[in-house]
Amino acid sequence: MVRTLRLSELQAAVKAEVQEISGPSAFRSRMLALGITPRSPVQILRRMPMGGPIEIEVRGTRLALRIKDAEQITVTVRA
Amino acid sequence: MRVALAGNPNVGKTTLFNALTGRHQEVANWPGTTVDYVTGRLPTHAGEALELVDLPGTYALEAYSQEERVTRDFLLQQPHDAVIVVVDASRLERNLYLVLELLEFTPRVVVALNMMDAAARDGLQVDAKRMSELLGVAVVPTVASRSTGLKRLIAAVRQVARQPAASVPASAVPYPDEVRRELIAPLTARLATLQGLGYRPEWAALQLLQGEDDVRSAVAALPRGSEAIALSRVLLAGEEGGRLRGGAMLQAARVASVDARGRQAELTLLLADSRYDLIAAILRASSRRRLRWRRDASEDLDRLLLHPFWGYLVMAGVFSAGFWLAFVASAPLSERVDRLLVGMGGAVAAWLAQAGAPAFLRSLVLAGVFPGVGAVLSFVPYMAVFFAVYQLLQDSGYMARASLLVDRFMQLIGLHGKGFFALVSAYGCNVPAMTATRVMENPRDRLLANLVIPFIPCNARLGVMAVVTAAFFPGAAGAVAMIGLILISLATLTLVAALYRRTILPTDPAPLVLELPRYHWPSWRTVLLATWHRVWLFLSRIWWFLIWATIAIWALTYFPAGQPLDHSYAGMIGQWLTQLVGRHFGFDWRLMIAILFGFVAKETTLSTLGVLYGSGSGYLSLSHALTQAMPPLVAFTYLVVYMLYVPCLSTVVQMRRESGAWSWAALGVAVNVGVAFAVGLLIERLGELLGLAP
Numbered sequence: 001m002v003r004t005l006r007l008s009e010l011q012a013a014v015k016a017e018v019q020e021i022s023g024p025s026a027f028r029s030r031m032l033a034l035g036i037t038p039r040s041p042v043q044i045l046r047r048m049p050m051g052g053p054i055e056i057e058v059r060g061t062r063l064a065l066r067i068k069d070a071e072q073i074t075v076t077v078r079a
Numbered sequence: 080m081r082v083a084l085a086g087n088p089n090v091g092k093t094t095l096f097n098a099l100t101g102r103h104q105e106v107a108n109w110p111g112t113t114v115d116y117v118t119g120r121l122p123t124h125a126g127e128a129l130e131l132v133d134l135p136g137t138y139a140l141e142a143y144s145q146e147e148r149v150t151r152d153f154l155l156q157q158p159h160d161a162v163i164v165v166v167d168a169s170r171l172e173r174n175l176y177l178v179l180e181l182l183e184f185t186p187r188v189v190v191a192l193n194m195m196d197a198a199a200r201d202g203l204q205v206d207a208k209r210m211s212e213l214l215g216v217a218v219v220p221t222v223a224s225r226s227t228g229l230k231r232l233i234a235a236v237r238q239v240a241r242q243p244a245a246s247v248p249a250s251a252v253p254y255p256d257e258v259r260r261e262l263i264a265p266l267t268a269r270l271a272t273l274q275g276l277g278y279r280p281e282w283a284a285l286q287l288l289q290g291e292d293d294v295r296s297a298v299a300a301l302p303r304g305s306e307a308i309a310l311s312r313v314l315l316a317g318e319e320g321g322r323l324r325g326g327a328m329l330q331a332a333r334v335a336s337v338d339a340r341g342r343q344a345e346l347t348l349l350l351a352d353s354r355y356d357l358i359a360a361i362l363r364a365s366s367r368r369r370l371r372w373r374r375d376a377s378e379d380l381d382r383l384l385l386h387p388f389w390g391y392l393v394m395a396g397v398f399s400a401g402f403w404l405a406f407v408a409s410a411p412l413s414e415r416v417d418r419l420l421v422g423m424g425g426a427v428a429a430w431l432a433q434a435g436a437p438a439f440l441r442s443l444v445l446a447g448v449f450p451g452v453g454a455v456l457s458f459v460p461y462m463a464v465f466f467a468v469y470q471l472l473q474d475s476g477y478m479a480r481a482s483l484l485v486d487r488f489m490q491l492i493g494l495h496g497k498g499f500f501a502l503v504s505a506y507g508c509n510v511p512a513m514t515a516t517r518v519m520e521n522p523r524d525r526l527l528a529n530l531v532i533p534f535i536p537c538n539a540r541l542g543v544m545a546v547v548t549a550a551f552f553p554g555a556a557g558a559v560a561m562i563g564l565i566l567i568s569l570a571t572l573t574l575v576a577a578l579y580r581r582t583i584l585p586t587d588p589a590p591l592v593l594e595l596p597r598y599h600w601p602s603w604r605t606v607l608l609a610t611w612h613r614v615w616l617f618l619s620r621i622w623w624f625l626i627w628a629t630i631a632i633w634a635l636t637y638f639p640a641g642q643p644l645d646h647s648y649a650g651m652i653g654q655w656l657t658q659l660v661g662r663h664f665g666f667d668w669r670l671m672i673a674i675l676f677g678f679v680a681k682e683t684t685l686s687t688l689g690v691l692y693g694s695g696s697g698y699l700s701l702s703h704a705l706t707q708a709m710p711p712l713v714a715f716t717y718l719v720v721y722m723l724y725v726p727c728l729s730t731v732v733q734m735r736r737e738s739g740a741w742s743w744a745a746l747g748v749a750v751n752v753g754v755a756f757a758v759g760l761l762i763e764r765l766g767e768l769l770g771l772a773p
Contacts, residue, residue, distance in 0.1 A: 026143065028347070030139075030143050033139030040355070048385075048486065048487060055595060060170055064479075064592070066590060
């Protein structure tokens with residue numbers, strides 16, 4: 001079964017796949033340049049306390065994103 | 080021959096630059112920006128002279144931050160013979176994206192496959208030869224930190240720079256056939272017919288199709304350029320426009336432009352996707368990962384350094400140590416510089432007296448020129464140690480972690496984690512703190528930080544505040560007063576930042592994107608060179624201005640010659656200011672003059688007060704004179720105003736430099752002074768209400 005959710009809602013250490021990126025075009029092209037593209041595998045490494053940013057690993061790189069921005073990215077998880 | 084050095088941030092690009100150029104470097108400020116860039120010359124014993132330009136790190140050719148803008152503008156507009164792209168061999172998947180983008184833009188590219196040692200430790204083997212065949216350009220393995228592979232890199236660069244452009248094929252990326260046939264090919268053909276197009280037609284076509292503004296305006300300026308732009312719209316709308324010309328084309332574009340935007344976004348995604356597909360294919364063919372069970376040291380460190388409890392504790396420790404080094408340990412050095420200059424000033428004045436020079440000339444030297452030079456030079460030890468610490472934290476990878484830790488709290492004042500270090504370091508000195516705001520990508524965020532930094536009391540102000548507080552509020556009351564002052568400054572900063580956000584600097588939708596690079600030992604050479612460049616830039620911009628300002632202030636106190644201080648021009652201004660402003664606060668003319676002179680440098684305030692109250696600046700005599708002259712409430716009000724208004728001329732000059740316009744600096748100063756007096760008045764009236772006035 002495949003579940004679709006926002007990157008911000010993903011649990012830590014669960015492997016997921018990027019589906020779609022919405023938001024302003026500057027944001028989308030930045031995500032593309034950083035390797036966050038449809039079909040790229042992604043997982044959350046840790047969350048900062050009190051709703052702070054999340055640290056993700058994508059294409060061998062570690063990035064930090066704010067929750068608000070991570071909400072723009074949809075991912076799927078194979079259950 | 081001019082060669083640009085490009086690459087993602089944190090790939091060892093600057094280390095490679097330093098290894099190549101050694102001491103033959105020159106730092107400059109990019110016109111119209113606050114971005115500094117460094118150019119260097121290669122030792123010329125072999126072949127043609129080679130100039131290397133270290134461009135700011137960038138993830139992609141399309142610009143996102145001001146630094147990336149500089150890189151883009153350089154590559155698009157400045158003549159260069161070749162580009163070296165530095166890639167991190169252990170992060171190839173993301174790094175090759177920029178390589179592919181650059182390859183579409185120019186054929187004269189050499190890839191420096193850097194950090195080969197780190198990749199090998201990860202169990203990653205990269206076949207540079209195979210990768211070179213697949214990319215169609217030279218790929219040279221290097222380890223910049225150990226100066227390995229440099230000769231081969233330069234040899235490859237010289238070769239690429241010599242070869243004719245036509246011999247290199249255009250884009251290697253296998254975009255979907257349909258896209259090539261229906262969009263890229265017809266537009267490329269049309270662009271190739273334009274006279275004076277400075278770019279490769281296929282690259283320009285890709286940019287136009289993605290709605291890239293710079294390229295569109297460059298093409299629009301060419302004869303028949305607007306037709307090519309119109310064609311891009313027609314094609315995006317799914318029509319065939321290859322044969323249309325002139326008016327018919329423009330007409331078709333008007334109809335088509337409605338749905339072009341959605342297609343542009345779709346296309347951008349498709350192109351990026353094709354690039355990553357190619358990257359995956361290249362990596363499959365040219366690299367091998369031997370599975371090796373090995374603990375990732377960076378991850379181990381992060382478990383501690385990003386821990387919800389220990390992480391903050393370590394951060395407090397690291398920053399305290401850094402600031403102690405920068406602002407406490409360097410203080411004796413600053414004092415020595417100061418004393419040296421005072422001594423020299425005295426000696427020169429004595430020599431002038433012997434030579435029979437007029438009194439005003441001696442006074443000018445003693446009270447004008449030397450203090451001016453001193454004001455500039457006493458900053459140097461602070462700046463040097465501060466920037467070294469800053470660079471160390473940045474290069475080691477720790478700064479990105481600290482930004483991540485504090486981001487949530489920085490949002491409260493409308494800034495992101497990257498600004499934290501700058502704001503905290505402002506307690507040491509506002510001037511380098513303003514430079515440290517440059518890590519923020521968004522110009523609006525940076526501007527906001529620069530406008531509110533002066534509300535943070537620096538070392539110099541804290542020192543004066545401590546002395547005055549101790550005089551008026553002995554014992555524990557003094558600590559309460561100091562804490563009260565700091566809380567007032569924090570509240571003011573938060574409110575003013577919110578006010579700026581609501582009015583002239585609304586938040587950009589720009590996201591915080593922070594790469595967390597692998598930790599590594601910074602190279603001393605890189606740290607020291609960066610420090611030297613920053614200090615030098617600061618000095619070269621600021622000295623002229625500061626010296627003239629000090630001389631102007633000296634003139635105000637000295638003339639009309641032979642008069643006592645309260646009858647000098649400065650005294651007259653002080654009296655006038657007391658009438659205008661000071662009397663509402665209970666400030667007399669001497670306090671007003673002290674406030675006025677505080678604009679130059681606030682650390683001089685104690686000695687100014689000493690002169691004005693006729694007590695000298697010895698602690699006991701000064702505190703006695705002050706407590707005789709005013710009640711505690713007036714003194715506290717004075718401290719509030721003193722703490723909040725413009726710290727010194729250097730900050731104003733720095734604010735101008737960082738914001739890029741005198742109008743921003745003027746606004747910052749006006750708001751600063753206005754808010755300082757408004758808060759002061761509020762405190763004074765509150766104190767009266769509470770019956771604290773005598």
